[in-house]
Amino acid sequence: MMNYIKGAMLLVLAMAAFSAYADGIGKIKTMSGQVAIERGGKIITPAVGDSVYQTDKIITGKDGSVGMLFADDSRISAGPNSVLALDKFAFDSDTNDGNFDVSMKKGTLSVISGKLTQKTPGALKVKTPAAILAVRGTEFSVKVDEPEAAQEAKP
Amino acid sequence: MNRMSKALVLLLVSTSITGCAGYSSFVNSFAPAKQPSEVQIAAYQPKDGKSPFCEELPKPLPPAVTEVYMVMPEEGGKIGTVDVIFKDGKNAVLHGDYSAMSLAGEEQKAFVGNQAQMRELFGSAVDALPKPPIAATLYFLLGKDELTAESKAEAENIYRSFVERQAPEILIVGHTDTVGPAKRNQTLSVKRAEKVRKSLIKLGVPAANIQISGKGERELLVKTPDNTKEPKNRRVDINVR
Numbered sequence: 001m002m003n004y005i006k007g008a009m010l011l012v013l014a015m016a017a018f019s020a021y022a023d024g025i026g027k028i029k030t031m032s033g034q035v036a037i038e039r040g041g042k043i044i045t046p047a048v049g050d051s052v053y054q055t056d057k058i059i060t061g062k063d064g065s066v067g068m069l070f071a072d073d074s075r076i077s078a079g080p081n082s083v084l085a086l087d088k089f090a091f092d093s094d095t096n097d098g099n100f101d102v103s104m105k106k107g108t109l110s111v112i113s114g115k116l117t118q119k120t121p122g123a124l125k126v127k128t129p130a131a132i133l134a135v136r137g138t139e140f141s142v143k144v145d146e147p148e149a150a151q152e153a154k155p
Numbered sequence: 156m157n158r159m160s161k162a163l164v165l166l167l168v169s170t171s172i173t174g175c176a177g178y179s180s181f182v183n184s185f186a187p188a189k190q191p192s193e194v195q196i197a198a199y200q201p202k203d204g205k206s207p208f209c210e211e212l213p214k215p216l217p218p219a220v221t222e223v224y225m226v227m228p229e230e231g232g233k234i235g236t237v238d239v240i241f242k243d244g245k246n247a248v249l250h251g252d253y254s255a256m257s258l259a260g261e262e263q264k265a266f267v268g269n270q271a272q273m274r275e276l277f278g279s280a281v282d283a284l285p286k287p288p289i290a291a292t293l294y295f296l297l298g299k300d301e302l303t304a305e306s307k308a309e310a311e312n313i314y315r316s317f318v319e320r321q322a323p324e325i326l327i328v329g330h331t332d333t334v335g336p337a338k339r340n341q342t343l344s345v346k347r348a349e350k351v352r353k354s355l356i357k358l359g360v361p362a363a364n365i366q367i368s369g370k371g372e373r374e375l376l377v378k379t380p381d382n383t384k385e386p387k388n389r390r391v392d393i394n395v396r
């Protein structure tokens with residue numbers, strides 16, 4: 001009996017681990033130049049077709065760019081010298097309910113919102129150092145200059 | 156009125172000599188004592204605390220622009236809207252093509268941009284946007300896994316648009332109408348999906364990127380009774396991401 005319980009618990013743990021691992025929220029569809037992902041404290045060099053996960057931080061180099069397609073059909077891309085975090089992604093494919101929070105430290109970002117904002121305008125939010133952009137349903141772009149770089153630019 | 160025109164000349168002179176500070180003190184000096192009409196006061200009231208003349212003067216070292224937001228024109232003519240909520244609690248709405256806002260220091264400036272500005276500011280990000288997911292449907296001959304003449308003609312173009320994509324994820328689902336036994340239709344629906352899969356692999360799509368399934372006669376596009384010929388139900392739905 002104890003063995004059975006232990007086995008069941010192991011199975012549950014294994015399944016939880018598997019689902020956490022398999023739970024990609026989107027995939028990299030375009031990529032050029034230097035692109036890295038910070039995931040769980042490690043730096044990963046991704047390839048086109050790879051999954052991205054909630055809490056991933058996407059980093060592009062000075063000639064880098066990357067484009068991702070998410071489960072709700074929203075699309076997000078970053079230009080060179082960008083740092084972008086996929087803070088939260090929740091999407092119910094039956095009801096299209098959920099929300100998507102992205103934050104941007106620096107660089108350029110383009111967004112085409114998908115089913116989440118079709119269902120709930122404002123469900124996709126982009127946080128910049130100065131503001132929160134709530135997307136009601138649209139294509140839009142954001143550029144954020146690194147605060148230090150902006151200060152250096154001042155004479 | 157005569158006094159006013161003199162005042163104007165003086166004002167211009169004092170402005171050109173002493174700049175804005177002189178202008179302000181000048182305005183202050185002549186305002187209340189003589190009790191001029193409200194219209195005159197209004198005419199010389201500095202806008203937002205600044206003289207209209209001062210606006211012409213070059214501003215020293217404006218703070219660098221740190222953030223820019225811009226709504227891009229959309230496929231299908233939909234109008235985009237973004238709510239901007241600043242950390243200081245102020246908010247703004249960007250609505251419509253190229254509707255934009257820039258932030259320099261504490262100053263928020265709304266403007267309407269254009270295609271060239273969009274390219275210059277965000278070009279490389281815009282170019283990196285993936286293509287939207289697409290769906291296509293191909294139709295089949297009664298009881299066969301062979302495309303109708305019309306679908307055969309369309310198929311090549313549809314397939315090519317898939318092949319052009321980077322890392323496509325392709326989902327192929329076969330269906331039948333209600334003619335014949337359900338079990339046979341289940342097999343037929345898978346054969347139809349398989350047919351499309353083979354064509355795509357032949358064109359160079361990696362097999363690993365394709366998933367197929369068959370729904371038999373369980374998911375009719377057009378609801379019909381059993382044993383009913385319906386060309387629209389004899390189909391394969393293809394979704395590409």
